[in-house]
Amino acid sequence: MSKVFEMNHPLIQHKLSLIRDKNTGSKEFRELVKEMSMLMAFEVTRDLPLEEVEIETPICKMMTKVLSGRKVGIVPILRAGLGMVDGFLNLLPAAKVGHIGLYRDPQTLEPVEYYCKLPTDVNERDLIVVDPMLATGGSANAAIQFIKNKGAASIKLVCLIGCPEGIAAVQNTHPDVDIYIAAIDEKLNDHAYIIPGLGDAGDRLFGTK
Numbered sequence: 001m002s003k004v005f006e007m008n009h010p011l012i013q014h015k016l017s018l019i020r021d022k023n024t025g026s027k028e029f030r031e032l033v034k035e036m037s038m039l040m041a042f043e044v045t046r047d048l049p050l051e052e053v054e055i056e057t058p059i060c061k062m063m064t065k066v067l068s069g070r071k072v073g074i075v076p077i078l079r080a081g082l083g084m085v086d087g088f089l090n091l092l093p094a095a096k097v098g099h100i101g102l103y104r105d106p107q108t109l110e111p112v113e114y115y116c117k118l119p120t121d122v123n124e125r126d127l128i129v130v131d132p133m134l135a136t137g138g139s140a141n142a143a144i145q146f147i148k149n150k151g152a153a154s155i156k157l158v159c160l161i162g163c164p165e166g167i168a169a170v171q172n173t174h175p176d177v178d179i180y181i182a183a184i185d186e187k188l189n190d191h192a193y194i195i196p197g198l199g200d201a202g203d204r205l206f207g208t209k
């Protein structure tokens, strides 16, 4: 069973309260999502391995630590996931960014991939899938499956707000994918919105409502 890490750092929680507020406009919402993503990137990368290398300071040689091993890829689920990319890139400037777009087939209600462009070496990267809202888990599950089908083996999911239904769905389908989340809200409403949530993350990021 995958682990769920609730990110209760005071700065993350404070910014989360601000983005939940319906009076927070798109500009401030975007900035806050970026800041939260940066703080979450800090937590999500805690287990990146280090290796010792020799460098020379102006005074003498020394052994010091640098990141080693596998490289990182960030995969936003379109469109709301885009709001989290810059925050991650601020801390992981060498990461490559893949994109995955899904829509729900109105007949079958199954997620259908309409766009998927990933780094060619996904099998060699630690992939971080980002999407602000983990609601039913349908999009996250489908995105993770598409990425696995392309060869990815190391995947984490990072969301701002989730609910028990979405978390259980991802844990059941992808028990190898740990979930990092700032808040687990009460439940979904009949329209698959998270309660209390923050509304439609894509609309609030891009001012489309």
Ligand code: URA
Residues within 6 Å of the ligand: 080, 133, 135, 192, 193, 194, 195, 197, 198, 199, 200, 201, 202
């Ligand atoms: N997507 C959103 O943007 N908000 C929700 O509450 C659920 C899914």
